Amino acid sequence: MPEGDTIFRTARALGRALAGRPITGFRSTYPLLTRFHHHAPLTGQTVDRVESRGKWLLIHFSGGATLVTHMLMSGSWHIYRPGQPWQQPRANMRILIETRDYLAVGFRVPVAEMHTAQSLARHPRIPQPHNDVLSQSFDEPEAARRLLAQTDQAIADALLDQRVLAGVGNVFKSEICFATGLNPFLSVSALTPEQAQTLIAAARKLVAANVLEDSGDAIVTYGGRKRRTTHESDPGASLWVYGRAGQPCRRCAEPVRRRIQGKDARVTFWCPRCQPMPNGSDVDG
Numbered sequence: 001m002p003e004g005d006t007i008f009r010t011a012r013a014l015g016r017a018l019a020g021r022p023i024t025g026f027r028s029t030y031p032l033l034t035r036f037h038h039h040a041p042l043t044g045q046t047v048d049r050v051e052s053r054g055k056w057l058l059i060h061f062s063g064g065a066t067l068v069t070h071m072l073m074s075g076s077w078h079i080y081r082p083g084q085p086w087q088q089p090r091a092n093m094r095i096l097i098e099t100r101d102y103l104a105v106g107f108r109v110p111v112a113e114m115h116t117a118q119s120l121a122r123h124p125r126i127p128q129p130h131n132d133v134l135s136q137s138f139d140e141p142e143a144a145r146r147l148l149a150q151t152d153q154a155i156a157d158a159l160l161d162q163r164v165l166a167g168v169g170n171v172f173k174s175e176i177c178f179a180t181g182l183n184p185f186l187s188v189s190a191l192t193p194e195q196a197q198t199l200i201a202a203a204r205k206l207v208a209a210n211v212l213e214d215s216g217d218a219i220v221t222y223g224g225r226k227r228r229t230t231h232e233s234d235p236g237a238s239l240w241v242y243g244r245a246g247q248p249c250r251r252c253a254e255p256v257r258r259r260i261q262g263k264d265a266r267v268t269f270w271c272p273r274c275q276p277m278p279n280g281s282d283v284d285g
């Protein structure tokens with residue numbers, strides 16, 4: 001599943017290709033979208049802007065409607081020049097937005113809904129902008145308060161909770177815990193307000209560093225802003241702990257550990273020496 005930084009980059013690329021140019025064509029294999037287009041044609045409107053909220057991608061049209069998509073595991077948006085061959089079969093096309101200069105094709109996008117500003121604001125699962133770590137209006141103190149309220153969760157699970165904050169995926173989860181020296185299995189109830197603020201600040205910093213113009217497509221936490229070489233074969237090469245089970249910690253050389261965590265059984269990586277449990281007890285691997 002793409003992380004928030006991936007969706008952010010997709011939204012940025014789509015916005016650059018589509019925004020401000022008249023839409024010359026719209027097609028979809030989803031009856032609800034075609035019916036909407038039939039009643040209130042998107043052709044002739046422009047795309048005002050394209051926005052990411054956590055793992056949701058929002059295309060705002062000048063007529064006031066917003067197309068909301070979620071990629072889940074299978075979906076992707078591609079941008080093509082007219083006449084350029086597509087990288088996926090036509091049968092995978094779910095949504096097509098055309099302008100004179102570009103085509104935006106949503107391939108196998110499993111979730112696609114048309115919204116008004118009102119229905120968007122009421123949507124129970126699409127994060128509001130102030131919850132998104134990559135949003136300009138992200139509110140750190142408020143996010144720290146929401147985090148501290150999750151007293152029945154471990155901190156790694158709470159970081160993935162879209163009600164707490166949006167944009168942190170499973171890779172960043174482990175990296176944020178390492179960066180703050182906190183054990184991912186520690187209960188939120190054991191956090192001080194300062195630790196909660198540090199976690200939220202680290203989340204924002206790490207995810208934001210990965211949407212810089214030159215940050216490429218891979219997640220980089222280890223090595224800071226340094227541009228990584230392309231075609232790394234090891235997925236953990238640019239990370240502190242994620243994907244590095246059994247390999248020496250980059251700070252203390254203790255072997256990095258891996259464990260399945262939470263009700264959604266997501267994999268977690270951590271260093272037992274750099275991220276000890278406060279009472280000295282170890283986490284059974």
Ligand SMILES: [Zn+2]
Nearest residue numbers: 249252271274
């Ligand atoms: Zn370590």
